[in-house]
Amino acid sequence: MTLLSPEVIAVLMLDGILFFFASLAFLLSLRIVLRWDERATTPLQYTLQKQAYLVATVIAFIFYLKLPLFLFFIYTLDLLSNILPGAMCAAGVTTATVYGMPLFGLKIANLYLFGLWLAAHRIDMGYPTMPYTRVKFLAYLLLFPLFVAEEALELLHFFGINPHVIVSCCGTLFSAAKSSAVSAFVSLPLPVTLGSFYGLFGLAVWAWRKQRPLLSALANLLFVPVAILSLIAFFSTYVYEMPHHHCPFCLLQADYRFVGYLMYAFLFFGTFFGMAVWLAKRMGYEGWRKWLLFSLIGDFLYVALVSYYPIAFYLKNGVWL
Amino acid sequence: MQKEGLNMVEVKGVSKVFNAGRPNEMTALEDVSFAVGEGELVILKGPSGSGKSTLLSLIAALQKPTRGEVVVANEPVSRFSEDFAALYRRRKIGFVFQKFNLIPSLSVYENIITPLLPEKLDEEALKERAQRVMETFAIAHKANEPARNLSGGEQQRTAIARALVNDPPIILADEPTANLDADLSHAFLSYVGQMKEEGKTVIIATHDPLFFDLAITDREIALRNGKMEGA
């Protein structure tokens, strides 16, 4: 093993703990799904009810640990970029193995999914008989393989990094010259990129005006990738004030006053509630209108923050990059 | 002597079997049915082991019946999830336990406010509510005394104050005078009268003859071996 850095060890250890808990929750969920009987007064049912609390607590623990751990993970990649020749930030380290990119995507997806699960759980707890119990635990059974896949990719990634192979830095990774999906988006004409970005935001606003949860969920679901890609393609260059520096990671560094953390926090907050509101409405949760508003606020703050950079740049210099 | 008006507590064909299917199977209650109207005082009597405590705990949704149903204010509380059962106890039930069950290391005030802590109340509201019941039951002067230093009578008054602090419509008391001398038992009786006057529904499980054939009692239910006598 070539990368025995303390940070990697810490991440792997926490992965181990999370895996233990997630598996425990999986086994208990399996039993709940198979044996749950709302009307029964048997000791088994009673035990299952108690175990349902354990599962929910464990999932909450996983989610609330995964949130900051995600940031620590990026930080770790940033550190590793110091020992990988060629890498300047986490982007280079991510592409050091073929698993890096899928790992990242899965990590983000899992954050949303665990969060949505918790939201559904909260709503369900609001009913006297917890009518969604079986569905909820069934959903977790489906979520678990994704979690395992994430952990597996993470192991493959960390153990697969070869510190002697030169990797690319973000400058070349996200440049228009490269032939990857990301680069394809970067090289899209600007009106298309920005049109879809602001268009989807407009759709989300409209969904709020018309109080339409499904529309909000769809708009926000699409908004996540479009926001990230347009950040890479357009907005990030204005944060760096360099026309060819396209990178979603350098934003997180001290040089740019850690503004990336704020951006991603807004984006997550807004899109998460934007999707959760559909679930809330479907489950008959009365507070869904509030969630729709949360989503609007989060989305708006994100859009305002990223738009600030090009506008400020233009006002200051009188030209676009 | 069923009163007119809303049924506060309905016990419908309730049975409770412990350790079902095992050698130590024990039927604590068998097909018990009755209803208690709002504002009524019901005495639940019977010898030790007849199922009184079990019945109270079913009404309080601390346990679930094996068969049958408990309905309180038209809600099927015996089918509630644990969380809803807890919420129901917090909002609707004041419980006076047999051994008072105060937390010995907490002060009188802290004991009294424990039922309110999970609610979103500020310090002021907590103090105000506690003060009210502490004055009613003449225990305010001991507010900061740890419960372990209290005399029997003070413990009793603290326990009653705690049961009433969330202003519940239903009071359940399990052998409230079992550990008290005659004077204190009489004092308790007068508190019961006070509660009834306030319109509370009161159910007292006891085998203390002091409670038998009282004028203020609306109804007496006698249990023997888990069955209602004369049913």
Place this chain on the structure above:
Amino acid sequence: MKNLFAFALGSLLRRGAKNLFIFVIFFLMVFVLASVFMVTHALKKEMFTTLSALPQITVQRIVAGRQTQIGVERVERIARILGVSQALPRVWGFYYFPRAGVNYSIVGLESFGQQYRADLQKAADLYVEKLAAEDVMIVGPGVKKSLAEHFYPESFLFVKPDGSLKKVRIAGVFKPQTVLESNDLILMENSLVREIFGMDESMATDIVVRVPNKEEIPTVARKIREIYPDTRVITREDLRISYQNVFDYKSGIFLALFIVAVFTFFIILYDKASGLSSEEKREIGILKALGWKIGDIMRVKFFEAAVISLTAYLLAVTTALAYVFMAQAPLLKHLFTGFSVLKPSFALSFSVDVGTLALIFFVTVPVYIAATLIPSWKAATLDADEVIR
């Protein structure tokens, strides 16, 4: 929420003895970990500062697997390689002073010539006249001190390879850019260094090469290897990565051991937290009978765990800061530097970053909370009906 938090605090205090025990052990573990990481972090930073002053490429001659002197005529040829802006011979070495039991690094300067390092250039400019005119040296503060301690306040007698003595006067004290490296440093004129080490005029210790375009460094290094197959060509980047690896490796091994210790502790803790006293069980039963939800009780348990672990963490980190940077990490520092007595002492300069604190946090606090998760669930789901009997 606020009320439950206050209740949790009260409950911690009410069971003071048990919680104090946990607190102290947890505190000690975090303290050890934090101290080790702070020392390594400070050393690492020191190393990298030193490193950034190193030449981009160093060329050494290797004979029979050992480094030996290199001919100065090679400088010319290397300087002609495309992309190289400058190549300079260096004359330097270690001088062992038996009475003090220390090694000094003697580095030669070409007076009136160009230096490969900005700080050396400054020193050379400052003392150029003196260095050229007479046999003098400029020393680091550590050297000045140890020489004075052995009664050489103004000059020193070097023993040459043939056994004869060479008297050199101290002309000044070198203002160090970084303490770790320059503390034991002695600067002299190149010819004087050669005389003390008995080196030939045509020889140097190694050759340093400057390459303005970073991207060309690997190519230049390869070319030098091709022209002079008997050389070892070291780039700064190689050094940086290998230093980083050594540090990571050391602290990685340490962390792995530490995690084993943490888990042992948490198994003990798990055991302690699971075994509730009958008094605690009764208390939980009462709370549930009074209308607390399972979630309320778990929240209180979580608050208790969070308060213990966070306060222990904060206290341990502050104590470690004081221990490492104010007290200069007695015992621990030498364990990690490995210099111990052979080099004059140096100071750990204050350096902490959010990342290190986050690392320490992640391997302790969440693990602690994880260990209390199942016990508090067990406690919160105890049957409440027992208290009514």
